[in-house]
Amino acid sequence: MIKTEGLTKVFDTYTALDNVSCTIPNGCICGIVGSNGAGKSTLLRLITGIYKPDKGSVSIDDLVPFDNPDIKCNIAYVPDDLYFTPGATIKKMSTLYKSVYKNFDDARCKELVEAFKLDMNRPITTFSKGMKRQAATLLALSTKAEYLLFDETFDGFDPIVRNYVKSIICEDVMERKSTAIITSHSLRELEDICDKLALLHKGGLILQNDVENLKTSHFKAQLAFTFDYDESLFGDLEYKRFTKCGSVCSMIIKGNEEETKNFFNKLNPVICDILPLTLEEIFAYEMETLEYSFDISLTGMED
Amino acid sequence: MDKKKFNISNYFNGKLFIEAFKQVRVVGLTAFICLNALAIFLPVLNYMEMKEEMEHYAYQILFETTTIMLPLVATIFIITPIMYLMLFSFLTKRSGSDFYHSLPVKRTCMFVSFIIAIISWLLIITFSYTLLSIASANICYSKFIIDYTAITNYTINIFISCIAILGIFSIGTALTGTITSNIIFSCGLLVFPRLIINTLTNLLINNSITLTPNSGHFIFDNLINIPYSFLTVLFEGSYNVVSRLVIIEKHSLYTLLLGIIYLIIGMKLFASRPSEASSKSFRNNKIFSVLRLGTGFVLSLLIITTIYPLIYEEQFYDCIMDEKVPLLLVLLAIVLSMFAFEAANKRSIKNGLKAILFTPLIILVDIAIMFCLHGITKNYNNEIIDKKNVDYVYVGDLFSSYLNLTDEYSYDFTSYCNGNIAKTKITDDYIIDYLLNIYNSDRVTNFNAPSYYTFCEVEITFDSTIADKTRYVYLTSNEIMHLGEKLIQNEDIINCFYQFPDSDKSLIACPTSPENSALFYNTLISELKNLPLDILIEEYCSYEYSENYDSSGYIIISTFVNGYPEDFTLNVTSLTPKTYTMLINYSNEEIKDTTIDFLDMTKEDFSIPSINLYCDIYNVLPDGTSDIEYSYNINDIYSQKKETISMVLSLMSDAIKNNYVFDEENIHNDNILICKIYYSYLDTYGSYYIPLSVNSPLLEFIENIPDSDETEEY
Structure with a gap:
């Protein structure tokens, strides 16, 4: 389990991460979304043990990862800005990985190389951006690490490779009960793969929740009544973005769908439609709840 | 736990x-x-x-x-x-x-x-x-x-x-x-x-x-x-x-x-x-600041090195004024370095200008350092060393200076011996006392006295329990002479003259074959080790060899002293009869045939202008000195009759053909004289040594040549 408490990282005068506390249980795929400069990469580097926190703590299975090989051998990290040793080929890199990762699986590496149709002996510098990312991903997956950290990994992949990479990450998590953390600035990129989602904004963790939970607990309702009404009709219901046009109103609701339906039915609406929300809409809702500007958050989020 | x-x-x-x-x-x-x-x-x-x-x-x-x-x-x-x-x-x-x-x-x-x-x-x-x-x-x-x-x-x-x-x-x-x-x-x-x-x-x-x-x-x-x-x-x-x-x-x-x-x-x-x-x-910025200040401080050392020695000048102010341009340039360099470093790093002229404000701090440090240096120098110049703390002294070049003052001693063997002496720790009480008295006296006044214009420095070492401390002692010519005479009686110094390098660790260039060079060298040093020190110094450390001893050649020894190559030359003279004999016999053997051919050719026609020939006939006395009895050169021969010359050359040739060989005994034998022939003709040259008994035909003939033969026209 990855646990952060009050995690803070400051670069000179810039606070990249501010008092972030979260818990990521084992055996799940956790997506971290946020705009550029939100602190996603910093969070991953702190979890990987590359950075030392200025305040707070980060622990993996109750061990501090900074300069701790015992826990770091269970972490494979694919950074946004890739690095390969000078003159490296996949073969040479796998030798380097083998020298430090006890569980590095050669067979798995070869299998993935074939799957990605890469050349093991070709210098990585001659690879395209996507191929480099594939190489880094397959090397990380071959370490058989319990914790797989991917920073903006899907950038540069074509849709086929993207889906393939998603599938092998899912397989890995399913088969080995490993934990994957994937950062992205695109919600759509993550919604079909993640079990949990966290949102970082300007160095702070705004929310984190199970995707399933988010999806089932947030929905949109469209209602029409024969009588004149206002928001007070809905009493204690937890909702946002209430709009009313004539006799028809719509709102985004957080809560139990069945209970809400029963509540509405008691009000005898002429129309009562319950519609599912996209994750983006849910996040927008949550951000508004937390009094963050919905517009600002979205402008930062590139699709 | x-x-x-x-x-x-x-x-x-x-x-x-x-x-x-x-x-x-x-x-x-x-x-x-x-x-x-x-x-x-x-x-x-x-x-x-x-x-x-x-x-x-x-x-x-x-x-x-x-x-x-x-x-x-x-x-x-x-x-x-x-x-x-x-x-x-x-x-x-x-x-x-x-x-x-x-x-x-x-x-x-x-x-x-x-x-x-x-x-x-x-x-x-x-x-x-x-x-x-x-x-x-x-x-x-x-x-x-x-x-x-x-x-x-x-x-x-x-x-x-x-x-x-x-x-x-x-x-x-x-x-x-x-x-x-x-x-x-x-x-x-x-x-x-x-x-x-x-x-x-x-x-x-x-x-x-x-x-x-x-x-x-x-x-x-x-x-x-x-x-x-x-x-x-x-x-x-x-x-x-x-x-x-x-x-x-x-x-x-x-x-x-x-x-x-x-x-x-x-x-x-x-x-x-x-x-x-x-x-x-x-x-971080602190490290950068250290580097920036370090650079400024290193530049400011030029100020200290310029000003500090002037403190000891009487006209301090005038001296400073003479140096004002260089000093201002150094100051400018410090200011510029402080500015450039900061401005380049922060990419801001404003920060660069702020950094200049550190210049006075550097100057203050310089002034403090100069005060410290002055105090330390004064302290050292008035230092008194207690004899009980002195362990030994190094005399450095003192012995060379002593030899130089006594005679023209500057031969390379002196340099080799001096190398040995310089690394010898001298613990002699008298010498230490003598040097300490000089050291503890009013050295500031003495040092500036005219008698010190020719001085030699020696080092005294004291308090060596933790680390050696050494100080120079300056000596006048009289003091050098006095100490030199004392040193020559010191066992450790005497030994320095008899420490010859091993033959297998040295390169020996001598007139014998390379195979025999080690034997030759070892024979020579065994004989040298038996010579008294005064003879060794006189004959082997002197620039001009004494003419009292006949020299048959020399040997160059190249060796390593403290890992560095050093050469010195030793003459082979009648002082070392074994080596002398070996060298003569070897030399004779090498040029025997050439010499006989030369003499036979010359006795037929000695009018060839480029021919040069002379000979010395002498005997070696038991103390190694030689006594020349007869000496002839080609000009003397020309003044003789043709028959006389031919006869001399013929008798020389016969003497060589008779294969007389020197041994150690006949070098000092009163009845054996040495006839040394030196000849040269075009590319042919050599020295041949013939042992002559007192009644040998050549000696008898030469003795009987009238002082002035009638000169012939050739």
Whole structure:
């Protein structure tokens, strides 16, 4: 389990991460979304043990990862800005990985190389951006690490490779009960793969929740009544973005769908439609709840 | 309480070491191949050049350590930082730094494994070059003399220097984030501390009377830091450090210790280095400020070195005014450096201007230093040394000065003996007392007295329990003479004249065959060891040999003194009859036929203008001196009758054909005279020695030639 408490990282005068506390249980795929400069990469580097926190703590299975090989051998990290040793080929890199990762699986590496149709002996510098990312991903997956950290990994992949990479990450998590953390600035990129989602904004963790939970607990309702009404009709219901046009109103609701339906039915609406929300809409809702500007958050989020 | 167990995997990872070893193999292999090619090529080239000479003289090579090691020094000092910067180049890229720090390896372990990889390459390169050079020289030369201790020490010293360089760069890398800032910082770390220490120490020594470079604190020794000393070779052309490399001494241990301390600091800084420091010039602004102030302070040393000596001038103000332009230029340089450093780093002229405000601080430090130096100098000049603390004295060149004052003694054997004397610790109570009295007297007044214009310095060493402290004592000519006479009675000094190098560790150039040279040399030194010291000094240390002893030739001994080649010459005279006989017999054997041919040819026609011939007939007295009885040269012969000349030459030829051989006894035999013939004709020349009994036909004939024969027309 990855646990952060009050995690803070400051670069000179810039606070990249501010008092972030979260818990990521084992055996799940956790997506971290946020705009550029939100602190996603910093969070991953702190979890990987590359950075030392200025305040707070980060622990993996109750061990501090900074300069701790015992826990770091269970972490494979694919950074946004890739690095390969000078003159490296996949073969040479796998030798380097083998020298430090006890569980590095050669067979798995070869299998993935074939799957990605890469050349093991070709210098990585001659690879395209996507191929480099594939190489880094397959090397990380071959370490058989319990914790797989991917920073903006899907950038540069074509849709086929993207889906393939998603599938092998899912397989890995399913088969080995490993934990994957994937950062992205695109919600759509993550919604079909993640079990949990966290949102970082300007160095702070705004929310984190199970995707399933988010999806089932947030929905949109469209209602029409024969009588004149206002928001007070809905009493204690937890909702946002209430709009009313004539006799028809719509709102985004957080809560139990069945209970809400029963509540509405008691009000005898002429129309009562319950519609599912996209994750983006849910996040927008949550951000508004937390009094963050919905517009600002979205402008930062590139699709 | 839990005790942390030592785990080797926290400090070294074999696989990572191999990986690092591979990463720098391009530089390592290139250096290895180039240097080893040189190791083979240089002796072969030397051999090819000397091949012709070698056929004639069985040429011997003195394997000079410093020359042969020069390519290694040059290469190794360049590749060490290159290898380091190459292997740790990931620290200058954010992605690289993140990558390596994400690997499940302790940072300490990574650092140590990488450093050991570089050290392994340096070990391979350094020692393979040395071994291959020796092997190559061995194959090329039939005989060569090598000082194995010197070459081993040299190799070890180079290797030690590399460790210090690695240490310096490890600190530089850990504190900086770009290659440029790393090089600047590392060079600053290499140069600044030692430059500051050396400048201040030199000021102290130059402005005090008694201080020596070894004044008690070995850390003040200018050559103590080997890599820094090598830089001074480049910039100042002083090669003193090169001579230091052939010995393992304080400087080796100091450099090694410094290297290890630097590496440990580098390792700790590497372990704590934030990955985000990569690609930033400096890890933090404090480090940059230290470098900036350091640069300004080093420049300001020029102010101290200009002003401080003027303190001792009577017209201080006038002197300062004479130097005002250079001083203003230095001040300007300091201001500019402070400005440029800050402005370039912060990319802000405003910050650059703020940095100039630190200049007065530097000047204040300079003034404080000058006050300190003045106090220390004054203290040393008034120092009194208690005799009970004095352990020994080194007389340095005192004996040479003594010999110079007594006669024209400056022969190279004197220099060799003086080398032995200079490193001899003299513990004689009288000499120590005498020197201490001079030292403890009013030396400031004495030093400026006219009698000191010709002086000699000797060193006294005291308080050697922790570290040796040495002081100069200056002596007038009279004092030198007095001490010289005392020294000549000192057993340790006497022994210095009888310490001859071993034949197997020396190159002996003598008129005999190379196979016999060792025997010849050993015979000579065994005879020399039986000579009294006054005769040895008079005959072997004198520039002009006494003509009392007949010299049949000389022998040049090339050997290593403290790892450095030194030559000296010993004449073979009748003072050493065994060697003298050996040399004569060998020389006779070599030129017997040529001499007979020459004499036979000349007796037929001695009108050939280029012919030159003369002979001395003498006997050697028991004390080794020779007594010339007859002396003829070609001009005298021309004044004789043709028949007389032909007869002399014919009798000479017959005497040679009779195969008389010298032995040790007949050198001092009153009944045997030596007839030494020297002749030359075109390219033919030689000296032949004929032992003549008192009743030999040649001697009888010569004795009976009338003083003035009638001159003939030829």
